Amino acid sequence: MSETLGFDTLQVHAGNRPDPATGARQVPIYQTTAFVFRDADHAAKLFNLQEVGYIYSRLTNPTVSALAERVAALEGGAGAVCCSSGHAAQIMALFPLMQPGCNVVAANKLYGGTIQQLGNTIRKFGWSAKFVDFDDLKAVEAAVDENTRAIFCESIANPGGYITDLDAIAKIANKVGLPLIVDNTSASPYLCNPIKHGATLVVHSATKYLTGNGTVTGGIVVDSGKFDWSASGKFPSLAAPEPAYHGLNFHAALGGMAFTFHSIAVGLRDLGMTMNPQGAHYTLMGIETLSLRMERHVANAKKVAEWLEKDSRIDAVTYAGLPSSPYHSRIARICPKGAGALFTFAVKGGYDACVKLIDSVKLFSHVANLGDARSLIIHSASTTHRQLSPEQQIAAGAGPNVVRVSIGIEDPADIIADLDQALAKATA
Numbered sequence: 001m002s003e004t005l006g007f008d009t010l011q012v013h014a015g016n017r018p019d020p021a022t023g024a025r026q027v028p029i030y031q032t033t034a035f036v037f038r039d040a041d042h043a044a045k046l047f048n049l050q051e052v053g054y055i056y057s058r059l060t061n062p063t064v065s066a067l068a069e070r071v072a073a074l075e076g077g078a079g080a081v082c083c084s085s086g087h088a089a090q091i092m093a094l095f096p097l098m099q100p101g102c103n104v105v106a107a108n109k110l111y112g113g114t115i116q117q118l119g120n121t122i123r124k125f126g127w128s129a130k131f132v133d134f135d136d137l138k139a140v141e142a143a144v145d146e147n148t149r150a151i152f153c154e155s156i157a158n159p160g161g162y163i164t165d166l167d168a169i170a171k172i173a174n175k176v177g178l179p180l181i182v183d184n185t186s187a188s189p190y191l192c193n194p195i196k197h198g199a200t201l202v203v204h205s206a207t208k209y210l211t212g213n214g215t216v217t218g219g220i221v222v223d224s225g226k227f228d229w230s231a232s233g234k235f236p237s238l239a240a241p242e243p244a245y246h247g248l249n250f251h252a253a254l255g256g257m258a259f260t261f262h263s264i265a266v267g268l269r270d271l272g273m274t275m276n277p278q279g280a281h282y283t284l285m286g287i288e289t290l291s292l293r294m295e296r297h298v299a300n301a302k303k304v305a306e307w308l309e310k311d312s313r314i315d316a317v318t319y320a321g322l323p324s325s326p327y328h329s330r331i332a333r334i335c336p337k338g339a340g341a342l343f344t345f346a347v348k349g350g351y352d353a354c355v356k357l358i359d360s361v362k363l364f365s366h367v368a369n370l371g372d373a374r375s376l377i378i379h380s381a382s383t384t385h386r387q388l389s390p391e392q393q394i395a396a397g398a399g400p401n402v403v404r405v406s407i408g409i410e411d412p413a414d415i416i417a418d419l420d421q422a423l424a425k426a427t428a
C-alpha cells in the first residue's frame with residue numbers, strides 16, 4: 001500500500017484487500033493448518049523461496065500475513081514477522097543475528113520480563129546481555145565489544161516515564177556497525193516510529209496497545225530493510241551460506257527482505273513461535289482504532305499525572321508528559337503525539353501504602369498487563385520486578401515505594417476519583 005497514505009488510513013487498510021475467494025471485505029480468519037499445492041512444481045518452488053505463497057501455518061498464514069503487512073506499513077518497515085508473544089518476538093529478533101558467545105548491549109530500563117529473558121534465560125543459548133544506562137552514551141559505546149551483535153532498548157521504557165534518545169543511540173549503533181533493536185510496545189507505532197530514528201528492527205508485544213483490549217498474546221518484529229548484513233562479516237546466518245536453509249545466502253538473494261524471509265523460513269520453521277490466525281484477527285481489529293485509542297490514552301494519562309503531581313499524598317510522578325520530567329524535552333523529537341499512558345508514582349508511606357492502595361482500587365484492575373482499554377495498576381516491586389535485586393528494581397524505575405499505572409480510555413474524572421478514594425485508604 002502507498003507510503004503516502006496517512007496513519008489513520010493505513011491502520012484500517014494496510015494488509016487488507018478483498019478476499020480473492022469470496023470478496024469478503026474483512027480479512028477472513030484462515031483457520032487452516034495447511035494449504036493445497038497446485039502441483040509438484042508449485043510445491044517445489046514454494047520450498048525453494050522461488051515463489052511466495054502458503055505452505056503450512058507454522059510458517060505463514062494469510063490472516064497472520066495481513067497483520068504483518070499492516071504493522072510493517074505503520075512502522076515504515078520493509079517486512080515483518082508475527083510471533084506467539086512479545087517475548088517470542090524478542091528471541092526472533094535476536095535469533096538470526098546471534099551465535100554462541102555473542103552478546104547484546106541492552107538498556108537497564110526495560111520491561112521486567114525482558115531483563116530476565118536477556119539477563120538469564122538467553123545464556124542457555126550461549127548468548128549474553130550487558131545492561132547499561134542508555135543516558136550514558138559513552139558507557140553504551142564502551143560496552144560494545146567484538147562479540148556484540150545488537151543494541152537493544154525500549155522507546156518509551158517500562159515501567160514508564162522514560163523516553164530513550166533513539167537518535168543518539170542509533171548514531172552509536174551506526175558508528176559501530178550494529179543493528180539497533182527497539183521495543184516499541186509502550187509507545188505503539190502511533191506515538192513513535194523507531195525506524196525514522198535509525199532503528200534496524202522494531203519489536204512489539206501485540207498483547208498491549210496494538211490489540212488494545214487484553215484479549216491476545218502476540219508479538220511482531222518489523223525490519224527496516226535498511227541494514228547491510230554483509231558489511232561486517234558478523235552475521236553469517238543472513239549474509240553467508242545458511243546451512244539451516246540448504247546454503248542460501250539470504251542477503252545476497254533477498255536484499256532488504258533477508259531478515260523477514262530468514263525469520264519465516266528458518267526462525268518460525270525451527271523455533272515454531274508462531275502467531276495463530278485467531279490472535280492475528282483480534283489484533284487486526286484492534287489496530288483499526290489504534291490512533292483513536294492512543295489519543296485518549298495520552299490525554300487521560302496527562303490529566304491523571306497532573307492531578308497526582310499536585311496531591312500531597314504523592315512523593316513523585318514519573319510521567320514524561322509532565323514539564324517536571326527530565327525526559328520532557330525528548331517528547332517533541334521522539335514521540336511528538338504524546339508520552340504514552342504508562343507511568344509510575346511514588347506514594348508517601350512506601351511499600352505498605354502501595355500495597356494498601358492496590359487493594360483499595362475499584363475501577364482499576366490489578367493485573368500484570370498494560371495497554372488495555374481499561375485502567376490497570378500494579379506494584380512492580382512485589383510482582384513483575386520481584387525477581388530483580390533491590391538495586392536492579394531501583395535502576396529499572398520499579399522501587400518498593402512506586403506504583404505503576406497504565407491509564408485506560410475511561411472518563412478521566414472516574415479514573416481520578418478511584419485513585420483519590422484508594423489513596424485516602426492507603427495513607428489513612
Ligand SMILES: *Cc1c(COP(=O)(O)O)cnc(C)c1O
Binds near residue numbers: 185217
Ligand atoms: C508485555 C511486554 C513484553 C512481553 O510481551 P508478551 O506479549 O507478554 O510476551 C515485552 N516488552 C514490553 C515493553 C512489554 O510491555
